[in-house]
Amino acid sequence: MRFALNHIAAPKLSLPDFFATARALGATEVEIRNDLPDIVGTWDPAEVKAEAGKAGVTIVSINALYPFNVWAGDLPARAEDMADYAAACGAKALVMCPLNDGTPVEFDRTVGALRAMKTILDTRGLTGLVEPLGFPISSLRTKAEAIRAIQAAGGEGTYKLVHDTFHHHLAGETELFPNWTGLVHISGVIHPDVSVADMLDAHRVLVDDQDRLENLPQIRALLEAGYDGPFSFEPFAPEVHDAADPKGALKDSMAFVSAQL
Template structure:
């Protein structure tokens, strides 16, 4: 398993401490954010690069450009600024999330947004990681829709997908697209009382034996299909964020996932 760590797992850790935690967990790949925590707003890009090089970690992505598929207002300006920052700090990609408030975005607008974003990414050597959100209010719920838009925009060489195990489950998707996948986000839901349609980011915890999202089955399917990229922990629940000792909790989740996948492989 090629594990990575998203900073939202431990948003209370300062950036250097977050990088050090990843290394203690045996990881060399991380994701930083522009929301929780807002590394982009708090750190100069050059300093982020310096800290990453010092810790020996690669920055997979910055989360996230939102809402990428509503290419209006100040979004083009924000997109350029975030891409500039990503290139300067050494990040390899930008995660791109669709509008998620019940607003419908027609497919031609999604295509136009991807076409407009393509040269911004290409000129800086960045990959656009399109992440469909499975919420009922999302304007782009499935990976198949995203792929169709990417192809229509001529973006096959620029874009890849984020397979998020939470959003895959919420959207009711059955298909896997390993050749299109650049990154996997993993988190679990263990609350037995919440219906799938009512699951929110606040329910997302570290993956354990009580997981309701089928993380192990999803990961097995991706591995069996040949996906060799990173699996990045991305829990949003405050109960995870508030852990006084996050390291053993993340390590336990790593062990659970690794053991579950290995057990199936050896069956």
């Protein structure tokens, strides 16, 4: 398996240090973000590309365009700006997340957004990585529904899925779609008392032997089904972000996962 690093795994590291840490851990694929930390809003894309080249890492995605399935207001302009940035910094794809505030979004509206976004992505040679969010309040919870929308939009050549082990577990989805999967996000939940319905991003830590999300069975099943892309660490818990030795913590999690597989 190929490990990758999402910058949220060590958000207090500067961009050059984050890239260097990834390489030191044996990962040559990284994800940059537009929230925590906001690399897109604070770095010139040409400088990001130069730093990636120095470190010898590939930027697999920018995370994330939100809410991609509400194609209104400033979203079209933000989508074009992010796609321009991705092309300029050398990123291969944009992660696209659906509205997640309890407001339903009609299927046809999601399809329309995918059609509109397809032109933006195709003209810049980018892939759209659609990431269903498994929260009960999410407007697009399952990968099966995302695939149905992509097919309705004629987007088979443009879009892939993000299989997020946290969201897969929350959604209760059992089917895997390895041929549709372009990226896997991995994180664990170890809090013993929180119910699945109440799990939040703040509960997401690095994967270890206390994990409740069945990361290892998910990873094993994806590999056995033919997925050969990166597995990117994406923990959101404050205790991970505040770790005194983020590199050491990531190294330990990588070693645990690798040993179990």
